[in-house]
Amino acid sequence: MPYDPSAFPPFAVTVDLVVLTVRRHALCALAVRRGEPPFQGRWALPGGFVRGDEDLETAAARELAEETGLLAHDPAGPVAPNAAHLEQLATYGDPGRDPRMRVVSVAHLALAPDLPAPRPGGDARSVSWVPVEELLHPAGYGRDGDVRAPLAFDHARILADGVERARSKIEYSSLATAFCPQEFTVGELRRVYEAVWGVALDPRNFHRKVTGTPGFLVPTGGTTTRQGGRPAQLFRAGGATLLNPPMLRPEA
Amino acid sequence: MPYDPSAFPPFAVTVDLVVLTVRRHALCALAVRRGEPPFQGRWALPGGFVRGDEDLETAAARELAEETGLLAHDPAGPVAPNAAHLEQLATYGDPGRDPRMRVVSVAHLALAPDLPAPRPGGDARSVSWVPVEELLHPAGYGRDGDVRAPLAFDHARILADGVERARSKIEYSSLATAFCPQEFTVGELRRVYEAVWGVALDPRNFHRKVTGTPGFLVPTGGTTTRQGGRPAQLFRAGGATLLNPPMLRPEA
DNA sequence: GCAATAGTGTCTTTGAGACAGTATTAT
DNA sequence: ATAATACTGTCTCAAAGACACTATTGC
Numbered sequence: 001m002p003y004d005p006s007a008f009p010p011f012a013v014t015v016d017l018v019v020l021t022v023r024r025h026a027l028c029a030l031a032v033r034r035g036e037p038p039f040q041g042r043w044a045l046p047g048g049f050v051r052g053d054e055d056l057e058t059a060a061a062r063e064l065a066e067e068t069g070l071l072a073h074d075p076a077g078p079v080a081p082n083a084a085h086l087e088q089l090a091t092y093g094d095p096g097r098d099p100r101m102r103v104v105s106v107a108h109l110a111l112a113p114d115l116p117a118p119r120p121g122g123d124a125r126s127v128s129w130v131p132v133e134e135l136l137h138p139a140g141y142g143r144d145g146d147v148r149a150p151l152a153f154d155h156a157r158i159l160a161d162g163v164e165r166a167r168s169k170i171e172y173s174s175l176a177t178a179f180c181p182q183e184f185t186v187g188e189l190r191r192v193y194e195a196v197w198g199v200a201l202d203p204r205n206f207h208r209k210v211t212g213t214p215g216f217l218v219p220t221g222g223t224t225t226r227q228g229g230r231p232a233q234l235f236r237a238g239g240a241t242l243l244n245p246p247m248l249r250p251e252a
Numbered sequence: 253m254p255y256d257p258s259a260f261p262p263f264a265v266t267v268d269l270v271v272l273t274v275r276r277h278a279l280c281a282l283a284v285r286r287g288e289p290p291f292q293g294r295w296a297l298p299g300g301f302v303r304g305d306e307d308l309e310t311a312a313a314r315e316l317a318e319e320t321g322l323l324a325h326d327p328a329g330p331v332a333p334n335a336a337h338l339e340q341l342a343t344y345g346d347p348g349r350d351p352r353m354r355v356v357s358v359a360h361l362a363l364a365p366d367l368p369a370p371r372p373g374g375d376a377r378s379v380s381w382v383p384v385e386e387l388l389h390p391a392g393y394g395r396d397g398d399v400r401a402p403l404a405f406d407h408a409r410i411l412a413d414g415v416e417r418a419r420s421k422i423e424y425s426s427l428a429t430a431f432c433p434q435e436f437t438v439g440e441l442r443r444v445y446e447a448v449w450g451v452a453l454d455p456r457n458f459h460r461k462v463t464g465t466p467g468f469l470v471p472t473g474g475t476t477t478r479q480g481g482r483p484a485q486l487f488r489a490g491g492a493t494l495l496n497p498p499m500l501r502p503e504a
Numbered sequence: 505g506c507a508a509t510a511g512t513g514t515c516t517t518t519g520a521g522a523c524a525g526t527a528t529t530a531t
Numbered sequence: 532a533t534a535a536t537a538c539t540g541t542c543t544c545a546a547a548g549a550c551a552c553t554a555t556t557g558c
Contacts, residue, residue, distance in 0.1 A: 008264045009304035013345065013356050052261035052354065056345040091343040091358050093265065093308040102304065104265050104356065106343045187509070205548060207511060212546095229509025230555040244503075245546065251496075439536070457521060459538060464519095481536025482528040497519065 011093075012103045015060045016047035016155070018089060018162030019068065019110040021129060022179045022195045027166075028129040029159055030067060031151075038099050039152030043135060045159065046127070047105065060086060060108040067127060070112050073178070084112040085178040089162050097154045109162045111178040132163055167196055172246040174216055177237035183220055185232035186210055199250050209247065215240025263345075264355045267312045268299035268407070270341060270414030271320065271362040273381060274431045274447045279418075280381040281411055282319060283403075290351055291404030295387060297411065298379070299357065312338060312360035319379060322364055325430070336364040337430040341414050349406045361414045363430040384415055419448055424498040426468055429489035435472055437484035438462055451502050461499065467492025 019030035031043040046067045050059040061072035064086060073083035086108060093104035115129075136156060138148045150156055170176040170193065177184070179192045190206045210216060217235040225231045271282035283295040298319045302311040313324035316338060325335035338360060345356035367381075388408060390400045402408050422428040422445065429436070431444045442458045462468060467490040475483040 008301045010262045011265045011302075011356075012260045013263045013265070049260045050263075050345070053347055055347060056343065056356075088342055090340055091308065093302070093358070095305050095307060104263075104308075104358075106345065106356075185510085202548070202550085203509080204511075204513095204550080208513095209547080211511095225509090225556060227509065228557070229507085230511080232510055248547075250548095437537085454521070454523085455536080456523080456538075456540095460540095461520080463538095477529060477536090479536065480530070481534085482538080484537055500520075502521095 009102065012101055013050045014047050014103055014105045015050060015056060015063055016045045016092075016105045016107045016158060017060065017063055017067070017110055018045060018107060018159055019064065019070075019084075019112060020132070020162065020166055020179075020196075021112045021114055022192050023114050023129055025191060025195050026131045026133070027163070027195050027198075028131050029135060029162075031128060031130045031135060032067075033126040033128075034152055042149050042152040043130065043155075044152040045107075045155045050106075056088065056106050057086070057108075060088075060106075060110075064108075064110055068112065068115065070110070070115075072110075084110050085175060086110045089158070089165060092154055092158060094154065105158075107158045107162065109165055111166060111175060113179060113181050132159065135159060136163075167249070170196060170247065171249055172243055174237055174240055174243060176247075180237075183222065183224075183234045183236055185224060185227065185234060186217075187227055187232055189217075189235075193247065197249055201250075209245075213240075213243050213245065213247075214238075216243060261354070264353055265302045266299050266355055266357045267302060267308060267315055268297045268344075268357045268359045268410060269312065269315055269319070269362055270297060270359060270411055271316065271322075271336075271364060272384070272414065272418055272431075272448075273364045273366055274444050275366050275381055277443060277447050278383045278385070279415070279447050279450075281384050281387060281414075283380060283382045283387060284319075285378040285380075286404055294401050294404045295382065295407075296404040297359075297407045302358075308340065308358050309338070309360075312340075312358075312362075316360075316362055320364065320367065322362070322367075324362075336362045337427060338362045341410070341417060344406055344410060346406065357410075359410045359414065361417055363418060363427060365431060365433050384411065387411060388415075419501070422448060422499065423501055424495055426489060426492055426495060428499075432489075435474065435486045435488055437476060437479065437486060438469075439479055439484055441469075441487075445499065449501055453502075461497075465492075465495050465497065465499075466490075468495060 021028055030046055032046050034040055034042050034044050046063060048063050050056060064070055064072060070082055070084040071080050072086040089107040089109040091104060091106045095102060097103065135151055136159060138150055151159065176189060176192050180188055186207050189210060190201055190203060194201055215238040218238045220234045220236055222234040223231040224234055273280050282298055284298050286292055286294050286296050298315060300315050302308060316322050316324060316336065322334055322336040323332050324338040341359040341361040343356060343358045347354060349355065387403055388411060390402055403411065428441060428444050432440055438459050441462060442453055442455060446453055469487040470490045472486045472488055474486040476486055477483045
């Protein structure tokens with residue numbers, strides 16, 4: 001096929017972000033309330049245009065920083081205190097997904113520790129952490145006047161894909177630690193797994209398994225009693241990225 | 253951010269294809285020889301522009317049919333004789349990846365049974381099955397006058413990502429059967445795993461494991477002796493898409 | 505004392521991997 | 532007969548899951 005610049009249809013390219021965290025035992029996603037049509041007043045995923053001289057990952061990291069103040073975690077660099085995991089998720093480009101124009105969106109998945117509160121970026125949109133269940137199945141929820149409407153555009157599908165990616169990736173990688181602060185206990189890590197998978201895990205088997213997987217956790221020496229009960233050892237994430245043996249998600 | 257159609261930079265959007273098959277005990281990918289600059293004379297992955305009214309998966313299926321005559325396999329529909337597995341792989345959009353213009357490419361991964369020979373599409377480019385080792389590490393190969401040059405553009409990285417996706421997906425899904433004809437033996441399926449992973453597997457343990465995983469294989473009743481030796485049972489792919497227990501890739 | 509969380513030990517079952525041995529074809 | 536491939540059985544070890552038990556805090 002000859003390359004004729006006028007022969008290809010023009011596209012807009014955006015990045016959309018599925019930013020997940022665990023708050024109060026629930027898996028939550030960052031959502032923005034739309035202030036204008038289409039889908040005015042509905043929740044949407046944060047995102048924006050890719051600039052002309054910017055690669056996709058840089059655009060995603062820029063949007064993430066603008067929305068949350070989080071830095072994308074560079075696996076080669078030092079561990080920043082406000083670092084989040086960031087990876088490409090999938091690309092969505094159905095012709096009718098945005099009624100205004102042809103937009104191809106490269107969705108990214110970010111996993112962040114629990115943050116005090118999302119601080120709005122330069123613009124004045126309302127940005128919040130919303131439980132994933134509430135965004136994906138809005139009919140069953142909606143106390144205190146929340147808008148019980150599905151996500152704008154095809155963002156429900158994008159969020160569902162991101163959640164499923166997170167659920168499967170914490171099985172065989174150490175990514176669950178991306179939801180934890182820099183130092184955390186085994187119990188806190190277990191509550192991350194329980195919130196993301198939506199199951200209850202046996203604390204005793206979990207403890208034995210997670211401390212026995214080489215490279216997953218490194219004890220820092222400190223202890224904490226912030227969960228109540230007997231003081232728990234503090235750990236930080238070890239160097240391993242792939243877990244062997246993996247953590248297995250209960251079936252049923 | 254207000255939506256001003258003139259405010260976003262224009263992109264071209266293409267689909268590139270990583271089409272894999274197993275031929276003569278080697279994992280091979282479909283490659284086209286470039287007939288014009290840039291990268292004239294080098295191997296590249298097949299691909300083309302996404303049309304203005306076409307979604308991404310349709311564009312990938314169209315390119316696949318144009319290059320190989322294969323139909324993308326619809327999981328809900330009937331099993332066509334010339335069906336291939338097709339899924340989105342990842343998106344590549346670095347500003348400099350194509351020296352002519354800003355191109356974002358949505359790569360797709362296709363897995364196909366061994367075909368007689370690739371038939372060129374409407375245009376006259378040379379299309380061949382090339383062992384992935386030869387494409388990814390061209391220095392060590394290159395008998396009979398082959399061009400020992402790396403793939404054009406960033407296609408080596410795309411191919412490597414596709415190969416790694418295939419290697420990991422046949423662990424926990426029944427996708428390895430996409431490399432086999434409609435009816436196949438346990439030995440033929442084992443040779444697929446051996447070629448994709450580049451390892452030797454114990455035929456006895458493999459047989460026991462693969463026939464014991466529920467929903468993976470369904471006996472057709474027939475037998476064949478096309479591999480020599482004792483006649484082997486013929487199977488077709490069962491309904492299961494996720495394997496439980498999974499096939500484990502040897503480590504070391 | 506009680507409640508709560510942390511951590512260890514022990515038993516059973518499942519499955520992975522090594523490998524002996526039998527079955528059925530082509531030559 | 533020999534070689535080649537297909538298939539079955541048996542053993543050992545690793546790990547998952549169930550669950551009894553002990554440890555250390557706050558109240």
